[in-house]
Amino acid sequence: MSDKQQHVIEELLSSYGRTYAQEAGIRLRNTPQPLYRTLVLAHLLSARIRASTAVATARALYDAGMRDPRSMAEATWRQRVDALGRGGYRRYDERTATQLGAAAKLLTERWGGDLRRLREEAGGDVSRLRRLVQEVTGIGPTGADIFLREVQSVWPEAAPYIDAKALEGARRLGLPDEPDQLVASARPTEPAALAAALVRAALDRKLVDEVLARAG
Numbered sequence: 001m002s003d004k005q006q007h008v009i010e011e012l013l014s015s016y017g018r019t020y021a022q023e024a025g026i027r028l029r030n031t032p033q034p035l036y037r038t039l040v041l042a043h044l045l046s047a048r049i050r051a052s053t054a055v056a057t058a059r060a061l062y063d064a065g066m067r068d069p070r071s072m073a074e075a076t077w078r079q080r081v082d083a084l085g086r087g088g089y090r091r092y093d094e095r096t097a098t099q100l101g102a103a104a105k106l107l108t109e110r111w112g113g114d115l116r117r118l119r120e121e122a123g124g125d126v127s128r129l130r131r132l133v134q135e136v137t138g139i140g141p142t143g144a145d146i147f148l149r150e151v152q153s154v155w156p157e158a159a160p161y162i163d164a165k166a167l168e169g170a171r172r173l174g175l176p177d178e179p180d181q182l183v184a185s186a187r188p189t190e191p192a193a194l195a196a197a198l199v200r201a202a203l204d205r206k207l208v209d210e211v212l213a214r215a216g
Contacts (some may be wrong), residue, residue, distance in 0.1 A: 001176060001182040001185050007215040008173050009185050016197040016207065017189050019044060021150050024058040030154040033068050037039050038150050039136065040072075040100065046143035047092050051203065061100075069113040072104035101136030103196025106137055130209070149195040160191040162198070169201030172208045 001009075003090065019026050037196040040061060044054035064083040067074045072080070077111050080097035104113075111117040122129035126148075143162040152159040162170075162179035170177050186194040201208050
């Protein structure tokens with residue numbers, strides 16, 4: 001990697017090197033509640049909506065007491081809709097409220113409300129892990145990628161998880177689109193934070209221009 005590319009990485013991470021879970025106030029650990037909250041966040045982020053709105057909505061659901069599969073399933077559909085609306089998630093609120101309820105019920109019935117059991121079922125196979133995540137109601141390929149990008153620090157078998165959207169951001173910044181090289185150049189920053197920063201670059205042309213200008 002050239003000196004210019006290294007400067008780009010450093011500038012990107014200095015301003016945008018944080019995960020979406022961190023923005024949503026999730027202290028990610030390999031325990032049931034933060035893993036579930038990160039899955040809900042991934043669900044919200046996977047829609048065609050501003051990331052800031054998805055993050056605000058994840059906080060609104062938490063503030064409304066919907067912090068684990070049981071509390072999400074026990075909430076009424078109207079309570080879920082109202083919380084989604086308070087977060088600004090109005091365009092998809094009714095469908096998403098239904099999906100969140102169904103997903104919570106499935107997680108409880110199949111994995112006891114504990115995503116670590118889903119991880120155990122995958123047996124260390126990341127492709128299988130990605131498929132299993134997509135069995136959760138409302139989670140498609142995009143949502144699964146977001147979830148695995150975010151949890152790779154606590155599920156290290158998935159790391160480095162630098163998916164197609166993150167690599168798109170790397171190309172926009174003139175960086176190599178080779179995951180291991182990107183991760184090596186970003187150390188000691190965690191791959192999850194690097195991936196999130198690259199995704200922000202993929203989604204925001206102004207961010208790219210700003211980082212490139214500062215990098216010289």
